[in-house]
Amino acid sequence: MTSPSCAYTTEQLELYLHRIGYADTTQLHDVQQSVRETPLETLTALQRRHLIAIPWGNSALHYSQHRSISVHPAALFEKMVVRRLDGYCMETTNLFYLVLRSLGYDVYPTAGRVSYAVAGGNQTPGEEQYMGLGHMVLIVSIDGEKYVVDVGFGNFGPTSPLPLKDGAAAVCMAPAEMRLVRDTPIEFVDRTQKLWIYQIRHNPESSWIPQYSFSEIECLPQDFAMINFSTSHQPSSWFVQAFVCVKLIADETGVKPVGIYILSGKEVKMRLNGETTVIQTLENEGDRVQALAKWFDLHFQDHEVEGIRGLWSEIK
Incomplete structure (x- = not known):
């Protein structure tokens, strides 16, 4: 049962559905009924609309005066629903987690380790190494089956629920594919322990590339508070050093991801049908602020824009 501290109100859920473009045609009570009658299909629709509507990014560490990130439920809602800003994994996935719990889903979060393969390290499955715990994924149980759900990985993240089955594969964003495998990381001393590893390949002819690993152990809010603090404050953290933003592109129906802005x-790049092109080159901070509004629908206040001055991430 969802505790009051882990649930959003009816009014908040309605605002969230408007934020992701769901309530334009469907009311909250209809969504709640769909959760009961067709939970997997509804979960897929919610995940995709969330990915398309809410950009993945770390703007609060660069375009702000406080340069910090809160994972408090109220702060998440204010930032991504009311202010319509971006969020990185522990923000956007936490928001989605609380929404799913409030809608009645059987869901819990766990922590993951991002593979160095993502940053150009060894990409051979079984030989990849991992960073420290720094990612958040959700595990949803439907009719006795478990699915991994992720709205916070940015580039090449899952675009639909994946069943926790070894080798389970699906289209990520055509022609790219995604799958889960069960394996033991090369760094583990105890070779009997296995983790789930999320992999992608750019097309059916290319090799699978590990993205991150995770277990089925439930993590608590205080766990993610610690992980979030390290990720958002440690000087060596990539999120502290660089600003990045990603937003999915929908097809003509507005509900199926077909591309991505990065x-x-x-540079601002667009990837469609596996082809990546540079659509804008940024010469200064003014260009980037305008690009964020044009391509990502992100709008910052003047004092927030001033917050990036003097940082390594500032375009000079």
Whole structure:
């Protein structure tokens, strides 16, 4: 049963559904009925709409005066629903977790380790190494089956629930595919222990690349408070050093992800049908602020924009 501290109100759920474009055609009571009658299909629709509507990014560490991130439920709601800003994994996935619990899903969070393969390290499955715990994924139980759900990985993250089955594969964003495998990380001393490993491949002819690993052990809010503090404050953290933003592109129906916008460094890129093109080159901070509004629908106040001055991430 969902405790009061882990649930959003009816009014908040309605605002969230409007935020992700669900309530434009469907009311909250209809969604709640769909959760009961067709839970997997409804979960897929919610996940995809969330991914399309809410950008993945770390703007609070760069475009703010406080340069910090809160994972408090009220702060998450204010930032991503009311302010319509972005969030990185422990923000956007935490928001989604609380929404799913409030809608009645049997769901819990666990922590994951991102593979160095994502940053150009060894990409051979079984030989990859991992960073410390720094990612958040959800495990949802439906009709006795468990699924992993993730709305916070950014580039090449899952775009639909994946059953916790070894080798279970699906289309991520055509032509890219995604799958789960069960294996023992090369760094583990105890070779009897196995983790779930999320992998992607860019097309059916390419090799699978490990993205992150996770177990089925439930983690608590205080666990993610510690992980979030390290990720958002440790000087060596990539999130502290660089600003990045990602937003999925929907098809003509508005509910199926078909592409992605990526802002990193001085470029905005668009990937469609497996092809990546640079659509804007940024010369200064003014260009980036305008690009964030144009491509990502992110709008910052003047004092927030001033917060990036003097940081390594500032475009000079």
